[in-house]
Amino acid sequence: MKQRSTRARADDVRQRLRAALLQGRYAPRQRLIEAELAEEYAVSRFVIRNVLHQLEAESLVEVQPHRGARVRELSLAEALEITELRQSVEGLIAARAAERISPAQIDGLQRLGRAMADAVEGGELVRYSESNAALHASLREIAANATATALLERLNAQMVRHQFMLSLIPGRPRVSLPEHLDIIVAVCAHEPAAAESAMRRHIGSVLRAIAESDAAGSRAPGMPGPAKGMAAAP
Amino acid sequence: MKQRSTRARADDVRQRLRAALLQGRYAPRQRLIEAELAEEYAVSRFVIRNVLHQLEAESLVEVQPHRGARVRELSLAEALEITELRQSVEGLIAARAAERISPAQIDGLQRLGRAMADAVEGGELVRYSESNAALHASLREIAANATATALLERLNAQMVRHQFMLSLIPGRPRVSLPEHLDIIVAVCAHEPAAAESAMRRHIGSVLRAIAESDAAGSRAPGMPGPAKGMAAAP
DNA sequence: CTTGCTCATATTATCAACAATTTTTGCGCA
DNA sequence: TGCGCAAAAATTGTTGATAATATGAGCAAG
Numbered sequence: 001m002k003q004r005s006t007r008a009r010a011d012d013v014r015q016r017l018r019a020a021l022l023q024g025r026y027a028p029r030q031r032l033i034e035a036e037l038a039e040e041y042a043v044s045r046f047v048i049r050n051v052l053h054q055l056e057a058e059s060l061v062e063v064q065p066h067r068g069a070r071v072r073e074l075s076l077a078e079a080l081e082i083t084e085l086r087q088s089v090e091g092l093i094a095a096r097a098a099e100r101i102s103p104a105q106i107d108g109l110q111r112l113g114r115a116m117a118d119a120v121e122g123g124e125l126v127r128y129s130e131s132n133a134a135l136h137a138s139l140r141e142i143a144a145n146a147t148a149t150a151l152l153e154r155l156n157a158q159m160v161r162h163q164f165m166l167s168l169i170p171g172r173p174r175v176s177l178p179e180h181l182d183i184i185v186a187v188c189a190h191e192p193a194a195a196e197s198a199m200r201r202h203i204g205s206v207l208r209a210i211a212e213s214d215a216a217g218s219r220a221p222g223m224p225g226p227a228k229g230m231a232a233a234p
Numbered sequence: 235m236k237q238r239s240t241r242a243r244a245d246d247v248r249q250r251l252r253a254a255l256l257q258g259r260y261a262p263r264q265r266l267i268e269a270e271l272a273e274e275y276a277v278s279r280f281v282i283r284n285v286l287h288q289l290e291a292e293s294l295v296e297v298q299p300h301r302g303a304r305v306r307e308l309s310l311a312e313a314l315e316i317t318e319l320r321q322s323v324e325g326l327i328a329a330r331a332a333e334r335i336s337p338a339q340i341d342g343l344q345r346l347g348r349a350m351a352d353a354v355e356g357g358e359l360v361r362y363s364e365s366n367a368a369l370h371a372s373l374r375e376i377a378a379n380a381t382a383t384a385l386l387e388r389l390n391a392q393m394v395r396h397q398f399m400l401s402l403i404p405g406r407p408r409v410s411l412p413e414h415l416d417i418i419v420a421v422c423a424h425e426p427a428a429a430e431s432a433m434r435r436h437i438g439s440v441l442r443a444i445a446e447s448d449a450a451g452s453r454a455p456g457m458p459g460p461a462k463g464m465a466a467a468p
Numbered sequence: 469c470t471t472g473c474t475c476a477t478a479t480t481a482t483c484a485a486c487a488a489t490t491t492t493t494g495c496g497c498a
Numbered sequence: 499t500g501c502g503c504a505a506a507a508a509t510t511g512t513t514g515a516t517a518a519t520a521t522g523a524g525c526a527a528g
Contacts, residue, residue, distance in 0.1 A: 081380065081381040
């Protein structure tokens, strides 16, 4: 097989830089200097420049004329706005999933539900968080609305810095597990309206958790540093 | 005052090219060749290149490695997906608007409602279409969710090619006017739930209109050519 | 007549150097 | 010491040239 050299480099750099941003390897508001990044990723400034402008379109960085790029900082207000939006759109996803789910997919979702319950039972919080991300991803796939899926993935990427490891908040899994199970039941029962309202209740509780955890201490418990490639909101 | 030469040019070109795309000055699937556009807009290829990549992020063009940019074509399926998404998000906007609307804003909205009714009464379809866009824009402003607003504006831009002048469909205004008035009443009465469901019903009917008009003849009545900077969905 | 291949051409992707702009530093002066 | 200003440094914006890739035409073989 042939290497796909050139564009691969730009795209590759874009993905690597995005991953680094999502992992929090650069601090919010930190300046992203083209020359430095060019050296770090072993490409020319030209490539870095283009990548930064593309990431601006994803709202991951801010670029100001002649002043360069910075890591975009998310205010609490914005985080809440985004989560409100997620509440609507995830609701849509849940409803469509309930309409379209197939028997095989029902099986998969129920298995996921049991895995989540087991994880909470056994106190395996990381696994719970992973299953949670998997659940939301499955629903997106079942709902089969590519536009909405792309949007949610973008919103989640922006949120990573704010909501990482929400499930490490003491008592949080006890709240969110039943919410998740409600969603699964409604979707598997082909009940769009119930699925939508279950999802809305769930993300409503996420909204409150974000507001509170951010009010409490600007860093949620359990993790002073950046999240390590951790997944979306529980 | 000094000219802000460099970036201003890039931003300017971006807006002009976007406007041209929204007006349909380039056909769907048409290749957008960097060198040609560079000459057309009297800037260097470099600027065009960046602009094209930014417009890709807005889903107005598609860029493939080594194959360049094309005008993105919207399938009916995608148009319906986008409108479904709009249904959710506009619903959110309506609900928040109902929560936050001020007395002065209530006045403005009611005035808009009367203007719409008058326009339909007098058969002034273009004015009706403009008022419709103004209504949705007002609601976005009242709801004050910048993230959702930006999203809706992006989605509307993508839809322009598909939904232009939906209000020219015979009988359409008679259907959509009462829907609009319902929304206004609910929002002005500070009833979020009612406002949301009124908005959902409205965009539900837009959904059906799009599906039907596209099924009937691939070009909606009244306009064989591109829309002229016309506004969002009625 | 169609299919597959090679080469010429068009186009994009990248690079390195240069120009323009902003930010910082250092200095003179009150 | 603190302030204003000018030069220097750092950084971004732009250009033209070059490399890499895709596309299409022409030709040979089935």
